[in-house]
Amino acid sequence: MNHQYYNVLGVMSGTSLDGIDIAHITLVRKEVWSFQIHVAETIAYSTAMKQKLADAISYDANSIETLNEEYTAYLANEINLFIEKYKINNLIAVCSHGHTIFHKPENNYTLQIGNLPHLAEIIKERVICDFRVQDVELNGQGAPLVPIGDRLLFGDYDYCLNLGGFANLSFEKGTQRIAYDICPVNVVLNHYSLKLGKEYDAGGAFAKAGKIQSSQLESLNDLPFYTESAPKSLGLEWVNNHIFKILNPLNTLDAITTFTEHVAIQIANQLSPQKTILITGGGAFNTYLIDSLKKHTAVKITIPEDEIVENKEALIFALLGVLKLRNANNCLSSVTGADRDHSSGVIYVP
Structure with a gap:
């Protein structure tokens, strides 16, 4: 055609x-x-x-x-x-x-x-x-399949990050587009938010109300997936087998807060300071998560108009x-x- x-x-x-x-x-x-x-x-x-x-x-x-x-x-x-x-x-x-x-x-x-x-x-x-x-x-x-679109439609940014059920990162390395799943995001946060009667953690309000539990945070950050080389991707099976087993002993608010911190740390680990990043997906509206990310990295964040985010x-x-x-x-x-x-x-x- x-x-x-x-x-x-x-x-x-x-x-x-x-x-x-x-x-x-x-x-x-x-x-x-x-x-x-x-x-x-x-x-x-x-x-x-x-x-x-x-x-x-x-x-x-x-x-x-x-x-x-x-x-x-x-x-x-x-x-x-x-x-x-x-x-x-x-x-x-x-x-x-x-x-x-x-x-x-x-x-x-x-x-x-x-x-x-x-x-x-x-x-x-x-x-x-x-x-x-x-x-x-x-x-x-x-x-992930989105990176071809990142290259062709959003190539002005050093990184493209989507915060949906999972966090996916995409960037150019030499002449190649590199992309992979970083960690789960809303597939976990929404699971716990439902226990508190909400579809999702609006603005990170639940995360703000809980406390980070260092033992569980350390266990999350030590999961072997995070040291594997790309290409790599995640699915619900992995979340069920690993994430929930670590978080389930916690009360719901602390689970959300601890996991949100985990997400911010894992994303920050992938980014070089002073580079530009476009963030989209429902997680871009989670201001607590975005603020946590800013504490862990000096990357220059752009969140576009809602129409593109969503x-x-x-x-x-x-x-x-x-x-x-x-x-x-x-x-x-x-x-x-x-x-x-x-x-x-x-x-x-x-």
């Missing part, structure tokens, strides 16, 4: 289960890539769907297959409602990440549900999706889909450890 203007939807669901991000975007390819986000929403999950997604990690194969069908229909309905609400037409594609249930690249396995062919049939649009599987088949981590991943999955349409590489072997750079994803037509 040689189009230079791409009218698309980017669709993303993160491990923190805050909802489905849908963004209507125009991507423009001239000398460099540029974009415009026309309208975007985060659509909260129904209570029932949120519970099923949270429980799915323990489902058997048949239950996962049933959930995949149900979630695909659920996702299609939300996309259709979004298109109708904003009277969107002439889309080239809907570019959708799906929702990660399993991510075990060490076993050559990753599963994102909501990527079944009938998604295209229900929404009556071309769909580009399932971006991680091919990379894992090529011996890659299948994550929708950067949906934006970049839109770009991944467009790159797939152009048969251009959208997965970087320097990031994922795959055998080669490649153009990942599948294309469904209604």
Whole structure:
């Protein structure tokens, strides 16, 4: 495809289960890539769907297959409602990440549900999706996938940091883009915030109210993952096996405070002072976390307008889909450890 203007939807669901991000975007390819986000929403999950997604990690194969069908229909309905609400037409594609249930690249396995062919049939649009599987088949981590977008859309910054379910860092080293998961973030903080009756720790208020417990903080910082070389990525399985086992003996407020400090330390360990960093994702609104990060590093922090903070991943999955349409590489072997750079994803037509 040689189009230079791409009218698309980017669709993303993160491990923190805050909802489905849908963004209507125009991507423009001239000398460099540029974009415009026309309208975007985060659509909260129904209570029932949120519970099923949270429980799915323990489902058997048949239950996962049933959930995949149900979630695909659920996702299609939300996309259709979004298109109708904003009277969107002439889309080239809907570019959708799906929702990660399993991510075990060490076993050559990753599963994102909501990527079944009938998604295209229900929404009556071309769909580009399932971006991680091919990379894992090529011996890659299948994550993170955002760094190609960091390079093409946000290359003015030394670092790009996303604070979502997990913290992902991306930067140029020589001629290569390097990226990896640093540590969990909201997938842990939201878990404990729910125990206090809130979906998330707004502004870091819970973290501010608790106390750092040095023994647990030391145990967290000593986890072997943090000394492993990139490429590396994290999943819920790792969080369940390591993080919660360390934090669960604490009261809820102290668990949140201790873990927030842990996140700030682990991120700071990856950064060189005086460099510039763009921070996006829901964690960018956690002022306690950002202030803690500033105490541990002299990096120059930029938090962009809310539209980009909240929708950067949906934006970049839109770009991944467009790159797939152009048969251009959208997965970087320097990031994922795959055998080669490649153009990942599948294309469904209604």
